[in-house]
Amino acid sequence: MTTGADVLKEHVYGEWEAAARNVIVSAMNDHDIGYKELALRLEAIGISESADQLNRKVNRRRFSAAFMLACLAAIEGE
Template identity: 60%
Template sequence: MGAMSPEDHMQEPPYAQWEDRARELVVSTMVQRDLSYKDLARLLESYGIEESADQINRKINRKRFSAAFLLACLAAMEVETVPVF
């Protein structure tokens, strides 16, 4: 994700860039680890999160999920550090 100036962001909703970044973090990590949404659903089960692969797919693609869900996904995929930008 390329850096955008604050002026560039004035044209979009205030959280849009962060929602895009959150989705990008989850999806890029899944690609790096060769994980499907079904795999991620299984990994999340060990954290007590029971959602179907379809539910997770929709949630991620809509870019409407909580910070808690983001952190749970990253933890389930054993991500230790996250680049914010």
């Protein structure tokens, strides 16, 4: 059974998850790269995910902080 506290928690985390997604998408837009290019850049640093997998993961807004940092490093070319 879902309680009011569960709904509130989901709402609060939902806002942070949306913000995390927006950070990745904004960085991709700033560097004019799409999911295919992100997949190639991630592969260069040892992370193997297809463009479709990345698209789903980012747009589902359910990913770890480590994944977000790896994406940002790949986008920035670090």
